[in-house]
Amino acid sequence: MPTDPLWLPTLSYDETELRKMDSMLVMADGTAMGSRPGVRPGDAGLTVTLSGTTVNVSTGAAALYRSGQGVYRAQIPASTAGTLAAADGTYTRIDLVYLRVWDTAVDSTGLRKADVVLLTGTPGAAPAAPTPGATEIYVPLATITVPPTGSGGTGSATVSTAVRQITVAPGGILPVSSTADIAASGTYTGQARYNTVRGCPEYWNGSAWLAQGDSTTYVPTFTSLGGGASIGNGTITSRWTRIGNQVQWSGSFTIGSTTNAGTGLWFISMPTAQASGFTRLGSLNYISGGNNYVGLISCNPSDGGKAALIAKSSFSTVSFDNVSGTVPVTSTTGNQILWNVSYEGA
Incomplete structure (x- = not known):
């Protein structure tokens, strides 16, 4: 100048x-x-x-x-x-x-x-x-x-x-209530607004307006320890949300007629990386016919972003075992696994 x-x-x-x-x-x-x-x-x-x-x-x-x-x-x-x-x-x-x-x-x-x-x-x-x-x-x-x-x-x-x-x-927080404003995209990632219809603040993540606690769909990958597992015509889906470092994750897996159980215990991939430290356990149900085998989903940082499935393997005992193509029962079309877990994100 x-x-x-x-x-x-x-x-x-x-x-x-x-x-x-x-x-x-x-x-x-x-x-x-x-x-x-x-x-x-x-x-x-x-x-x-x-x-x-x-x-x-x-x-x-x-x-x-x-x-x-x-x-x-x-x-x-x-x-x-x-x-x-x-x-x-x-x-x-x-x-x-x-x-x-x-x-x-x-x-x-x-x-x-x-x-x-x-x-x-x-x-x-x-x-x-x-x-x-x-x-x-x-x-x-x-x-x-x-x-x-x-x-x-x-x-x-x-x-x-x-x-x-x-x-x-x-940078101000715009209160929105009209249909047009609620449908409008944000202009920058991190933009804030207050949705008066929902009664909560929302933030633009680059593709959608989300409030803390809103869930996002995630389709996990199904694998087994010995390899060979594939979802085939089965269905697997989940939803997860993150507030700070706290991740809440729930989902379901239904075995199809062409689902390949592979060999060894089953894993499903996690929606976001886990912090190092200790294993987090959540609830799991394995439903086969009219039977419900209660169990756990194990999120262990050493498993590299995969969660292991554990279920009670007998009605008459307290024994638990890793879920696989034969545990707690032989995998059959229509068998369903439901899970819910909280863990600390990286």
Whole structure:
């Protein structure tokens, strides 16, 4: 960078560049330089209420965004009011209330200000909220459903804030409740949000929103000590979750007609590496016909990421043995193994 002080006064930004810099103030929308518009969570500003046919919008502020123009910060300093148009005689309509910014660089109006708009919709058998003009820079605040005169007309109109969007600063925890927001992907791994429908915080892991305790499907690999084991047309599946280093893992294995028992004791692969230290034991049931052989699943760090299966091998004794193609009974189509274990992850 030049050090000559005579150069510094020539450095300047226009309003568009400054608005683009304001993208640092608002959470991203997943596009380059894009920002999520909306009002602040917990902010009662720009609230839309209805009194008879009068629509009131309270004072407040919001962030608006237009691609190529950056972030607009706008505020309405005093409550504003509008009047609903007369109801249709036959059909329902949906009106839209939104905050608009005028920018002559975009709309060539010669104006630079913000206002609130009540845009009347078109009545119909399946009405939809109207869309503002293509050059308008706006953020929706609410919709108003106006039934036909035979159903009470504007006197029974109702306000919905489902279209009202919330935004937070980068790194902030966004509360989400709308179907669209809940379905939206995160913009970066580690992003946090609060799902008000589930009532818990969730985090974007790069492919899905997960809360602590949410389970992930894992299909284990089936092997035997002496080799030759294969799942064939049997089924094996499991689910696991991890909170900190604590891993909870449960699953089921059903023997099929082409399952090969191999030789020696059976192993199933674990969903994530185990910490070094001591063996963790969990519960296991081996179900054959009407018989249920209780047992253990053994997660031993020395087994290299595999869990061994142990079951009671006799009804009449307390003896236990390693599960294999012949223990506790000869493997038969339909035999099922269920397990559940907690262990410390690496």
